Structure formats: C-alpha cells, structure tokens
Amino acid sequence: MDKLLKGIMKYRSTVRDTMVKQFLKVKDNPTPKAVFFTCIDSRMLPTRFTQTNVGDMFIIRNAGNLVPHSHCFPDEQNSNEPAALELGCVVNDIRHIIVCGHSDCKAINLLYKLRDPEFASKENRRLSPLRSWMCTHAQSSIDKFEESIPNDFNKPLLFQGETPLRKFVAYIDPDKKFSIEDRLSQINTLQQLQNIASYGFLRKKLEKHQLHIHALWFDIYTGEIYYFSRRHKRFIVIDEENFAKLFEEVIVYYS
Structure with missing residues (x-):
C-alpha cells in the first residue's frame, strides 16, 4: 500500500x-471506440501499449481473457463479460471489440496442465475457483489446441467468424517462435472471437458489418504486439515494416 x-x-x-x-x-459526449478484453495479469497495461486516452475504451479483465460462450448463460444466469458487451456495443454503439491475449499467461499455463483429466477432475476443480473458471470457459480452446497437436501446428485451424456463414482460418506460430503454452494462448485468444459472436443481441450488428471483432496478442518479454490478420491468416507483429499493410487491411475489412 x-x-x-x-x-x-x-x-x-x-x-x-x-x-x-x-x-x-x-x-x-463520451465516444469510446472499442471494447477491450484482456487478462488481469499485472504486466498487461493496455492503455499504455495502445497509447489510448481517457474515454477511448471499455476495458474488461479476467483470468485468461475469456469471454464465456452464450450457452453458459441461459435464463437469468448472468456474467460480467456479456453485460460489458451489451453496455459497450448496444447501449454505447461501440463498433469494435478487441480480445488481447499475451505470452507467459499464468491462467493459460494452468489451462495447459488442465489437459490432464485427473488434474481437471470435478473434485480438484472444487478446490480452486481458477481451475473451475478455466475448465468451464476455456475447454473449447483446449479442443482447438488438441486439433493442432498431431500435425505439429503445421495445418491451419478453422474458426467461426462473426456469423455462422463466415469463418476464418489461422496458422498458429508457423515460424515456431513461441512455447507450446504461448501457442495455446494464441488459440485461446482467437476462440474468444467465436464466443463473442455467439450472443444474439450482437447478431444484427455483426450481420450488417456494423460491429467488428479483432484479436491482438502481446509478447511480454519483447514488448511486441501482434495483430491477427485474416488476410494473412496469422498473427503479424505490428511494426514499421508491417504497419502499412495491416492498416490497409483494417480500412478495407472493417470500415
């Protein structure tokens, strides 16, 4: 203190x-431009590395930057994440949603270990709210991850896009730069785009291209920030060499 x-x-x-x-x-006259989901990790400082200011973004943080799928909340069961989506995108008409994962994520490192059925058993999950949270809301990320194991991440993964008819593919760490847990983190980040698109109250905006969903990934130990390019089907570092082509993609795809 x-x-x-x-x-x-x-x-x-x-x-x-x-x-x-x-x-x-x-x-x-508040005019926030983005709803920004990221991890509670103390090393994640989104307003600093995006150089955004007062009033620019709604920021929602939780362990593992998860956005639970809509099927987790039937009837009157609610959670902060969908409430934030409604407040940001419906009430405030924000047009961009960003999910930002990161390297060496302690929640994702735990999720990797939770692939062990015994470690992820109901008895063990009852001992740990964090374990329960990750098992409940990140199993789909594990399922995607397991698809890549047999081919050593050499084949692309398929994700549902903003609508059931829109899909995108992703090559995960094709240059083999990152640890196995960091690859899971990147998959988990992309899986949240699919989860966000599952909410019915966003459907019309997504179908009319009035709302757009993006993925960023922050490498803690180099300070580099990656943008998931649907055109290039991979995370691309945002730097002086790549800025122009990424900026053009954003203008063409999302304007």
Missing part, C-alpha cells in the same frame, strides 16, 4: 489536472 499511496501523491502533483480536463471533455 505504501507504493500505491506514494503513486497517488505523484499523480496529484503531475497528471491529475490534465486527466480532470479530459474527464470533463468526455462527460457529456
């Missing part, structure tokens, strides 16, 4: 006045 208190005092003397001006500016 001493570090937090000192940080608050530094904030008061440096950036508070600037932030208050920004708060007042967006008070009566």
